[in-house]
């Protein structure tokens with residue numbers, strides 16, 4: 001199951017409304033808030049892995 005990279009919440013990819021493709025990977029978010037945060041600080045959230 002995918003995880004919201006911003007807040008760490010585990011999500012269901014079939015029901016997740018907020019998603020984004022970045023760097024060839026799909027990211028899922030629990031809310032528009034987390035999606036916006038991720039957009040603003042992509043480097044922080046993707047660079048940690």
Ligand SMILES: [Zn+2]
Nearest residue numbers: 004007030034
């Ligand atoms: Zn979230």
